[in-house]
Amino acid sequence: MYTPDQRTERANAEAVRRMAAAEPALVDIRLAGDALPDFKGQILLHAGPPVAYACMCPPMRSAAEAAVVYEGWAPDIGAASALLGSGGVELAPCHSRQAVGTMTGIITPAMPVFVVENEEEPHNVAFGRVTEGFGKGLRFGNQTPENLARLRWVRDVLAPSLRAAMQHLPRARIPLRPLLADALTMGDELHMRNAASTALLVKMLCAPLAEALNGQPVLPEVLRFLTERNDQFFLDMLLAGAKAIADAGRGVPGSSVVVCLARNGVEVGLQVSGLPDRWFTAPAGVATGTFFPGFGLADANPDIGDSAIMETIGLGNMAIAAAPGIVPFLGRSAYTEAQNLTRAAYDIAVGTHPEIRIAVRDYQGVPLGIDVRKVVELSYVPGIDTAIAPKDPAVGSIIGAGISHPPLEVFRSAVTALGEATGVAATRSFGGTNDSGGAATSDG
Amino acid sequence: MTDSRADLGRAIEDIRRHVPHRTYPTLADANAAVVQRMIESEPWLVDVVLAQDVIPQFAGRKLILHAGPPLDWSEMTNPARGAVFGALMYEGWAEDEAAARRQADAGDIEFLPCHDVNAVGPMGGITSPTMAVFVLENRPFGNRAYCTINEGTGRVMRFGYYGPDVIERQRWMRDTLRPVLGAGVRAAGGINLKRIAAEALAMGDEFHQRNVAASAIFLRELAPWLSRVCHDADQLTSVFSFIAQTPQFFLNLAMAYGKATVDAARQIRAGSVVTTMARNGVQFGIRLSGTGDRWFTGPVNTARGVYFSGFTAEDGNPDIGDSTVTETIGWGGIAQAASPGVCKIVGVPSLADAIRSTEAMRTISIAEHPDFVVPTLDWRGVPIGIDATRVVELEVLPMIHTGIAHKEPGRGQIGSGTVHPPMQCFTQAVHAYAAQLGELALRA
Numbered sequence: 001m002y003t004p005d006q007r008t009e010r011a012n013a014e015a016v017r018r019m020a021a022a023e024p025a026l027v028d029i030r031l032a033g034d035a036l037p038d039f040k041g042q043i044l045l046h047a048g049p050p051v052a053y054a055c056m057c058p059p060m061r062s063a064a065e066a067a068v069v070y071e072g073w074a075p076d077i078g079a080a081s082a083l084l085g086s087g088g089v090e091l092a093p094c095h096s097r098q099a100v101g102t103m104t105g106i107i108t109p110a111m112p113v114f115v116v117e118n119e120e121e122p123h124n125v126a127f128g129r130v131t132e133g134f135g136k137g138l139r140f141g142n143q144t145p146e147n148l149a150r151l152r153w154v155r156d157v158l159a160p161s162l163r164a165a166m167q168h169l170p171r172a173r174i175p176l177r178p179l180l181a182d183a184l185t186m187g188d189e190l191h192m193r194n195a196a197s198t199a200l201l202v203k204m205l206c207a208p209l210a211e212a213l214n215g216q217p218v219l220p221e222v223l224r225f226l227t228e229r230n231d232q233f234f235l236d237m238l239l240a241g242a243k244a245i246a247d248a249g250r251g252v253p254g255s256s257v258v259v260c261l262a263r264n265g266v267e268v269g270l271q272v273s274g275l276p277d278r279w280f281t282a283p284a285g286v287a288t289g290t291f292f293p294g295f296g297l298a299d300a301n302p303d304i305g306d307s308a309i310m311e312t313i314g315l316g317n318m319a320i321a322a323a324p325g326i327v328p329f330l331g332r333s334a335y336t337e338a339q340n341l342t343r344a345a346y347d348i349a350v351g352t353h354p355e356i357r358i359a360v361r362d363y364q365g366v367p368l369g370i371d372v373r374k375v376v377e378l379s380y381v382p383g384i385d386t387a388i389a390p391k392d393p394a395v396g397s398i399i400g401a402g403i404s405h406p407p408l409e410v411f412r413s414a415v416t417a418l419g420e421a422t423g424v425a426a427t428r429s430f431g432g433t434n435d436s437g438g439a440a441t442s443d444g
Numbered sequence: 445m446t447d448s449r450a451d452l453g454r455a456i457e458d459i460r461r462h463v464p465h466r467t468y469p470t471l472a473d474a475n476a477a478v479v480q481r482m483i484e485s486e487p488w489l490v491d492v493v494l495a496q497d498v499i500p501q502f503a504g505r506k507l508i509l510h511a512g513p514p515l516d517w518s519e520m521t522n523p524a525r526g527a528v529f530g531a532l533m534y535e536g537w538a539e540d541e542a543a544a545r546r547q548a549d550a551g552d553i554e555f556l557p558c559h560d561v562n563a564v565g566p567m568g569g570i571t572s573p574t575m576a577v578f579v580l581e582n583r584p585f586g587n588r589a590y591c592t593i594n595e596g597t598g599r600v601m602r603f604g605y606y607g608p609d610v611i612e613r614q615r616w617m618r619d620t621l622r623p624v625l626g627a628g629v630r631a632a633g634g635i636n637l638k639r640i641a642a643e644a645l646a647m648g649d650e651f652h653q654r655n656v657a658a659s660a661i662f663l664r665e666l667a668p669w670l671s672r673v674c675h676d677a678d679q680l681t682s683v684f685s686f687i688a689q690t691p692q693f694f695l696n697l698a699m700a701y702g703k704a705t706v707d708a709a710r711q712i713r714a715g716s717v718v719t720t721m722a723r724n725g726v727q728f729g730i731r732l733s734g735t736g737d738r739w740f741t742g743p744v745n746t747a748r749g750v751y752f753s754g755f756t757a758e759d760g761n762p763d764i765g766d767s768t769v770t771e772t773i774g775w776g777g778i779a780q781a782a783s784p785g786v787c788k789i790v791g792v793p794s795l796a797d798a799i800r801s802t803e804a805m806r807t808i809s810i811a812e813h814p815d816f817v818v819p820t821l822d823w824r825g826v827p828i829g830i831d832a833t834r835v836v837e838l839e840v841l842p843m844i845h846t847g848i849a850h851k852e853p854g855r856g857q858i859g860s861g862t863v864h865p866p867m868q869c870f871t872q873a874v875h876a877y878a879a880q881l882g883e884l885a886l887r888a
Contacts (some may be wrong), residue, residue: 177798185785186647186657187819196647199660206667207684214677223668309805324819326647335822360785362794 002042004422007371011255015273016351016369018252019313023119024244026174026237029130033109036097036127040109042073042083043090047105047306048264049279050093050405057265057301058139061106062393064089066143068152071108077143095260095271098247099127100239100306103139103389104265111151112159116176116240124247128240134229139305141393160220161213168208175239177355180315183368185359189323190238190386191307191316192330192401197238198231222382229310235307243308249369250276251310255411255420257350258370261312261406265304265389270410272372275421280414282407287386287401289331301389303404305364308345314353314366317383319404320347322366329383331402341383342367348374350381372418375411382406452871454698455878456833459479459716462703462881465734466714471833473629474715477839478733479810479829480711485535485705487580487589488634489697491741493619496573498590499825508549509558511569511766512724512740517548521725523761524568526604526853528553531572534611542608545835552768559722564703564766566696567849569600570723575614576622578697580637583706583713584784589704591697593617593625596690597857602765604853624683628666629674635665637701638815645775645816645826646692650783651698652683652767653790653845663687670847702769709733716877717810717828721772721842721865725764726888730869732832740873741867747846749791749861761851768844774813774828777862778805782818782826790845795820798825801843802827808834808842832877835870 002010033039045066046056053064061081068080068089083089094101107294112130117123122331136142166172171326179197186196204249205222213219250259255273262269267281284302291297310316321342322328324335342358345367352365375381388400465474481486495509496502508523508531520528530543532553538544558565565571567812577590595613599605630633641651644658648720651658674680687693706719713736720731720739727741744763751757780787781802784795792798803828806812811826830842841864848859 050446182656194662195643196657199657199664202664202667203688206663207681208686210671210677210680215675220668220671223671227664227668324823327819335820360795362784363788432794 007254007422008126008256011252011274012350012369012371015249015252015255015257015259018121018244019249019368020351020353021069021120022177022245022248024116024126025119025239026114026166026176026414027117028115029166030115030239031109031157032111032113032127032129033105035115037441039097041090043092043105043109044068045097045099045101045105046264047093047094047101047103047304048262049281051264051266053091055099055266059301059302059304059393060104060106060265060390062141062143063106063138064380064424066109066138066148066179067106069143070193071110077099080292088244093262094306095262097127098243098422100243100309101129101139102131102239102307103305104221105306106138108134110155112155114237114240115246118236118244118247118248122322124244125238125249126133126243127238128243130154131233131236133233134394135223136146140389140396140398142396143393144396145356157218158225161209161218161317162205164212164220165205165208166213167366169204169358170393174204175236179357182240184315184322187209187323188324189316189319189326189385191310192387193323194238196229198234198435201234202226235428238309239309242313244315246309248333249273254418254422256372256415261302261308261384262306263308265301266411267305268406270372270406270414272414272418274418275414278417280410280417286418287388287402287404287409288430289388289400290329291388291400292398299390299392299395299399303384303386304389305386307386311382311384312370313362314345314349314356314368317341317385319358320385321360326385345382346382347378349378364397364436372414376408376415379404379408381408381411452836452874455874456837458878459833459874459881468714470473471715472710475717475810475829475831476735478709478712478715478719479786480718481709482705482828483811483813483815484584484638485582485708486581486584486638487637487701487704489578489629490581490634491579491629492593492622493579494573494577495571495575495577495590498577498588499563500578500640501561502573503555505552505554506552507556507573508722509561509563509569509571510681511558511566511567512557512722513727513741514557515522515555515724517553519726521761521764522778522851523604523764524570524725524848525612527568527601529568530601530610531570532723534608534614535572535574553614557646557722558766559720562588562703562707564699564769565592565602566594566699566767567847568604572603574618576617576870578700580700580704581634582708585708587704587707589700589707591700591703592825594690594693594696597684598747599856603849603856605856606740607853616633619684620679622687624670624674628670631673632666634670635662637697640665641698641701642815643778645782646819648783648785649694649784650770650776651694651847652770652780653847654786655694655698656691659687659691662694698775699767699769702773705773706769708863709862716831716833716874718772718832720795722761722766723768724760728763728865728869730865730873732833732873735873735880736879738876740766740869740876742868745863745866747861747863749848749859750789751848751859753813753856754857755850755881759850759858761849763846764849767845767846771842771844772818772830776824777845778802778809779816779818779826780843780845781821785847790862804840805843807815807838808840832870832873834869835872839867841865
């Protein structure tokens, strides 16, 4: 017989084993309507936990309206707003369809998505939107005609070009785990910094693009798009890779490992492996960090986006020691701060990833599998590296970057629910009070 | 000449007390001026041409360039000899190895160090008139430097292979790679290599044994331009593939970068700064800013390091190549702490060891490079400008990262490791500079 704690330990070990074994690979780029299961008609996915149109934060509302116009479901923004307000568009979290979306995270059927497949058990699939690149974008709620035109260019030129190029790659796939691992040793934490992963991807894609586009005049324009100030373009593809890894650990009965951490700009939502269909939510805070000139805390939207899937698999802020270059951008001054954050991340993790390693920690694997019990025991919530979105969608682009903290409450709720589900106390006996051991607290 | 510590101590004192050093009031002023030129150097890749187009010494004779200080054909080690056979066949001067050997033995071929003609070459450094070379322009100072193009991995001429495949690749580099790259670089108005190197250093490259980030960034920068100038899809694909599959592609650019940098510094003919370090397989040679073109040599060491499976130190060729020009400007072994990835390759057990090593390099260096900063060392610059007097005084030798060639021709690379120059290079140089200053004083 095992004690309840031992059962949880075993379940967690299994969840982390599956996550560590996952081998996500980009296998296709298709329209979401063709790629996602049961994704036809007037349906719209968004970042974070479920939220009604009326409750959405301004950038998400704005992005949803623009997407409705892009789809042709309404002729203009006003009509789009009315349609959304009347419930004429089905809304669902990206996470509910094995997808992830940066910032507002809006995905509709006529948007191209990266299709990622886990080549290991349980062979799960994940999706990430092919975003519009640097500057103003739908992910920040931009709804200008220029942005809609760019979305169409992404759909009609970029996505087909990338898809054609993939056919000239070995096995017509891009294995993502080695790419994450390589880029992590090159100063990316893969969330707010992707300079290395993008350079490696561009290097990988140049020859296939030249071969696939065989003299077509769009080649220079595609290459320019991929190479000029667009280091975060592939983030959504990498997020889909992370989603595939996290979902591999989903659904192990009794496991207290976090498999989803996502923000919708109003609330932060968390899901654990053992209760995979339950959202645990609490109000989202604002990240602390640096703002671009002319912007400040008052302009910032609360925490938003599915990109915390990176932290969910031990990257981003969990692995920030690997990415000193991002530290000043996130408003932290000394590299030692980054080292401390990563050191602390190991305290709330179940294990380490055997292949994705931190070079400056002499190749220790990244902390893998956030255990909600440990977070609650230590009162130490993981940080999330994040872009800061403007409250005002007219701004339409990033206004700063920083580190946010999901509220401790979502972890507590998950611990309680797991306890109820398995019929044991909410926290382990030696966990004492919820604020014992507090190395740090949530400022979310 | 004697190497006794007392004599050396007097020589160092003489150098330090001497005033002036040419137009500089003190040694410190002279050294600072030399290093300032190194720091201010900004080499751009401006063209890719045949060696004979830019190196006039090739005209009207059978001349071959080699790495390191001057040496005769009879002294050359096997990796260089093999490459000479290959070069003679490539140039059409010899039909086969036997004919090549006869010509070389008969003294029909002239040899000069690359360093004598504003060039550098990796390993054997063998460069012949119709090989393709990078042309770098050090824009603030106007001087140029040249280096052949990296041939990739496996069977390559720089390690002494001279089979038909290696010669065929040289032809492809001359007939396809050179014109495509050249046109792209000219269309771009030159490529700023300093910017690329600064970004790549922060990604863990030290530009001697690791160039994976810089090579990817170089391709990222150049790819749109190449797609604009090259309308032959097969050629463009082959060029993209070649660069993408050559992780050390940037090494030869880094070497030419180093040469352009030290040659600008060498124009200040004063001070005790090491402005050249190069190996020819027999002798390690250095030159000082204050002693002009004089080489100070000593027998090379064989690297200690990590051998590919099946090989041991027994198989290693003594240290060879001009690639130590990277250490001469603060990269390679000097910047070991910047590159945890290289520690594994060259056999440094942990990052802590690398940090200690780079700290030791600071004690023999004049300055820190403000543009080449190491994020994990809280953005401190790499040490730059090795002071020969400090090397001798502190008995701390420059740390060098190196590839290890098999001692038999045509066997290729068998490992990577660390190596030091022989101390006698530095003691000779210190004595010579002291004597030179003494003679000047007598004449005055």
